[in-house]
Amino acid sequence: MFNTASTTPEKLLQMLAALLLFAAVMGVVLFFAGRIGGRKGDKWVGYLYLLPVVLLLLVGLVYPGLRTIYESFFDAAGKAFIGFDNYKTIFTDKDQLTVLRNTVIWVVITPFLATGIGLIYAILVDKSRFESFAKALIFLPMSISFVAASVIWKFMYEYRPDQANVKQIGLINQIIVWLGGKPIQLLIESPLNTLLLIIVMIWIQAGFAMTVLSAAIKAIPDDIVEAARLDGVNAWTMFKNITVPSVRPTIVVVLTTIGIGTLKVFDIVRTMTGGNFKTSVVANEFYSQTFRADNQGLGAALAVLLFILVIPVVAYNIRQVRQSEAR
Amino acid sequence: MFGQPTSPRFRAVLAGTLSAGLVFSAAACGDSGDDGDSASTDASASSIDCSPYTKFGDLKGKTVSVYTSIVTPEDKPQIDSYKPFEQCTGVTVKYEGDKSFETQVLVRAKAGNPPDIAFVPQPGLLKQLVATGKAVAAPPETEANVDKFWTKDWKSYGTVDGKFYAAPLGANVKSLVWYSPSEFKDSGYAIPTTLDELKALSDKMVADKKKPWCAGINSGDATGWPVTDWVEDFMLRLYGPETYDKWVNHQIPFNGPESTAAFDAVGAYLKNDQYVNGGLGDVKSIATTTFQDAGLPILDAQCEMHRQASFYAANWPQGTKVAEDGDVFAFYLPGKDASAKPVLGAGEFTLAFADRPEVKAFQTYLSSDTWANTKAKLSSGWVSANKGLDPNNLKNPIDQLSAKILLDPASQFRFDGSDQMPAAVGSDSFWKQATAWITGQDTKTTVDNIEKSWPK
Numbered sequence: 147m148f149n150t151a152s153t154t155p156e157k158l159l160q161m162l163a164a165l166l167l168f169a170a171v172m173g174v175v176l177f178f179a180g181r182i183g184g185r186k187g188d189k190w191v192g193y194l195y196l197l198p199v200v201l202l203l204l205v206g207l208v209y210p211g212l213r214t215i216y217e218s219f220f221d222a223a224g225k226a227f228i229g230f231d232n233y234k235t236i237f238t239d240k241d242q243l244t245v246l247r248n249t250v251i252w253v254v255i256t257p258f259l260a261t262g263i264g265l266i267y268a269i270l271v272d273k274s275r276f277e278s279f280a281k282a283l284i285f286l287p288m289s290i291s292f293v294a295a296s297v298i299w300k301f302m303y304e305y306r307p308d309q310a311n312v313k314q315i316g317l318i319n320q321i322i323v324w325l326g327g328k329p330i331q332l333l334i335e336s337p338l339n340t341l342l343l344i345i346v347m348i349w350i351q352a353g354f355a356m357t358v359l360s361a362a363i364k365a366i367p368d369d370i371v372e373a374a375r376l377d378g379v380n381a382w383t384m385f386k387n388i389t390v391p392s393v394r395p396t397i398v399v400v401l402t403t404i405g406i407g408t409l410k411v412f413d414i415v416r417t418m419t420g421g422n423f424k425t426s427v428v429a430n431e432f433y434s435q436t437f438r439a440d441n442q443g444l445g446a447a448l449a450v451l452l453f454i455l456v457i458p459v460v461a462y463n464i465r466q467v468r469q470s471e472a473r
Numbered sequence: 474m475f476g477q478p479t480s481p482r483f484r485a486v487l488a489g490t491l492s493a494g495l496v497f498s499a500a501a502c503g504d505s506g507d508d509g510d511s512a513s514t515d516a517s518a519s520s521i522d523c524s525p526y527t528k529f530g531d532l533k534g535k536t537v538s539v540y541t542s543i544v545t546p547e548d549k550p551q552i553d554s555y556k557p558f559e560q561c562t563g564v565t566v567k568y569e570g571d572k573s574f575e576t577q578v579l580v581r582a583k584a585g586n587p588p589d590i591a592f593v594p595q596p597g598l599l600k601q602l603v604a605t606g607k608a609v610a611a612p613p614e615t616e617a618n619v620d621k622f623w624t625k626d627w628k629s630y631g632t633v634d635g636k637f638y639a640a641p642l643g644a645n646v647k648s649l650v651w652y653s654p655s656e657f658k659d660s661g662y663a664i665p666t667t668l669d670e671l672k673a674l675s676d677k678m679v680a681d682k683k684k685p686w687c688a689g690i691n692s693g694d695a696t697g698w699p700v701t702d703w704v705e706d707f708m709l710r711l712y713g714p715e716t717y718d719k720w721v722n723h724q725i726p727f728n729g730p731e732s733t734a735a736f737d738a739v740g741a742y743l744k745n746d747q748y749v750n751g752g753l754g755d756v757k758s759i760a761t762t763t764f765q766d767a768g769l770p771i772l773d774a775q776c777e778m779h780r781q782a783s784f785y786a787a788n789w790p791q792g793t794k795v796a797e798d799g800d801v802f803a804f805y806l807p808g809k810d811a812s813a814k815p816v817l818g819a820g821e822f823t824l825a826f827a828d829r830p831e832v833k834a835f836q837t838y839l840s841s842d843t844w845a846n847t848k849a850k851l852s853s854g855w856v857s858a859n860k861g862l863d864p865n866n867l868k869n870p871i872d873q874l875s876a877k878i879l880l881d882p883a884s885q886f887r888f889d890g891s892d893q894m895p896a897a898v899g900s901d902s903f904w905k906q907a908t909a910w911i912t913g914q915d916t917k918t919t920v921d922n923i924e925k926s927w928p929k
Contacts, residue, residue, distance in 0.1 A: 307752070
């Protein structure tokens with residue numbers, strides 16, 4: 147009955163059945179957990195509670211992950227074993243190297259700029275009269291989906307030729323024209339276009355960085371700040387010796403979180419250029435190889451590469467979270 | 474909103490990001506058209522014979538979902554043309570048009586979430602979809618309609634490994650050049666009848682200080698396809714249908730002299746700064762201009778000619794008169810000499826992923842002459858190769874021109890080549906490389922890269 151529903155009532159019925167199933171599973175888990183007693187039993191209760199999560203992770207993450215790694219050693223149709231050829235393609239093919247170059251540019255620039263802007267903004271508006279309003283302003287883009295943000299910025303970068311009777315409709319090019327320049331096809335010139343796409347990501351993520359860092363700044367104990375003030379430090383020393391060291395763990399977590407998001411960036415590239423004009427990144431290339439070029443092997447290899455790139459950042463991120471928890 | 478880094482919220486972020494290395498969610502950006510109350514008076518007025526659908530049983534209250542690449546403004550006549558069927562059977566047709574159809578339909582089929590019926594515009598993609606094992610063969614009623622109303626080659630495009638899956642739906646003529654009749658008349662330009670005349674005409678326009686051509690190839694995920702049409706049209710003209718077929722089936726290499734010559738012949742137009750890009754910029758602006766916008770400068774007299782298929786008729790703003798004596802019209806992109814009449818065209822095919830009776834009934838309706846004539850009365854910029862289509866129902870001059878070209882016994886019709894090539898070429902490298910070619914890549918690199926991507 148789980149693949150035949152076509153009408154709305156049938157689908158609702160399915161949903162109800164799934165919810166009941168979920169409740170039943172949880173009921174069974176709780177029932178057995180309740181039967182285990184004693185101090186030693188606590189450990190087993192913990193394992194039992196973990197069981198559904200572990201099962202779901204196995205089905206939803208571990209199996210597809212292993213399967214993807216397995217597929218990455220096969221050809222386009224997923225039939226013939228070709229060893230590491232797909233990986234060789236990624237690191238030798240000219241187009242794929244451009245993809246890697248772009249991903250590096252994204253990861254090097256985005257987290258630092260977004261975090262930097264967020265940090266400076268958080269300090270500037272801290273305890274000012276318009277703090278909440280100013281924060282809302284920079285946080286707003288965060289609430290827009292990547293695709294919507296990309297569409298907005300696509301209009302910002304829109305190009306119309308320098309010709310009689312033709313008016314610019316993109317803000318950036320209109321400003322260029324007002325300043326006496328000639329309109330530029332912003333999304334075509336590489337590597338400028340990649341930087342312009344990165345701006346969209348920063349626009350979205352700076353608000354996140356600002357909010358988290360602002361909370362961390364507010365948590366700096368007042369006595370430290372007051373002591374520093376009594377010592378007569380100037381704004382720069384305060385920033386360098388008090389604020390930044392105090393929120394350092396938070397900065398690292400924000401940096402790595404944005405870094406992970408940047409590694410996986412897909413929506414912005416796909417919406418704004420579709421990966422054309424040398425702007426493709428690993429996540430977008432993996433999608434277009436798998437679903438458009440029908441090259442499952444190369445697509446899987448790109449997914450594995452992305453996975454390998456993300457792991458160290460995630461590990462570092464988790465360690466930082468743990469450390470700041472321990473303090 | 475966000476607490477200190479000690480907050481458990483961060484753990485959730487981490488868990489999410491960990492998993493996303495392998496899993497991703499694609500936003501299906503579809504425009505779903507509702508067939509609600511926007512009943513066109515035309516469609517509801519024409520009552521049809523309901524008897525062919527009674528044998529499928531009582532279908533009242535059932536729903537058929539249709540997923541297509543046909544979006545605004547071409548979707549409205551589609552949706553309206555289902556009204557007679559809905560009135561006959563009580564079935565509701567749920568229409569969903571999506572610009573990213575070509576990619577998303579594969580994703581949906583592979584994920585086990587296909588629509589009931591997809592309008593597949595490419596025989597190559599059709600083969601891929603059948604290969605997923607999720608598609609179902611056409612019911613005998615539909616096949617009978619196809620045998621009756623279509624020629625054998627059209628049926629063969631919907632057949633995979635000897636099994637008939639998909640009935641043809643619409644057809645379009647791609648070998649057309651849009652122009653402004655009044656501008657041609659005022660400037661004394663004659664409609665060219667050979668390729669040499671076309672070139673001479675373009676040069677004459679340049680001499681008159683005009684930009685002869687405008688073009689645009691941006692089309693979301695499918696950016697680049699209009700260039701492939703240009704190349705196919707010139708391949709067909711320079712080397713004839715037999716070589717064209719060999720080229721499409723990779724019996725001659727893609728980086729051979731034929732491809733190179735066809736690309737260069739197109740480049741003489743599209744990569745010629747004197748010829749393009751009227752009202753839109755320089756050569757590179759072709760890459761960022763959407764194909765929908767590309768012909769519009771003709772209306773402002775900023776561009777003289779625009780090569781695009783018959784369906785472009787629907788893209789002109791409301792109030793534009795599309796006729797030989799109107800604001801815009803099209804002429805047949807001439808052959809090498811006046812006697813040769815190669816025609817490049819395309820069409821959609823209705824592929825079903827479910828074999829419920831209401832789906833079969835709807836497939837049968839779409840393959841009938843009844844539907845073709847109903848659709849003809851509602852549309853502009855639409856024709857079908859359905860032999861049951863009464864040309865008198867085509868009120869639009871451009872559709873009559875298309876029908877004339879399609880029905881001309883001298884015509885040598887060939888289906889869009891990139892639509893038949895394997896997906897790795899036809900809907901990936903050919904598009905991508907053609908786009909790179911427009912933005913500056915040389916012909917040799919372009920054809921070499923496409924050849925390299927051809928699946929072995």
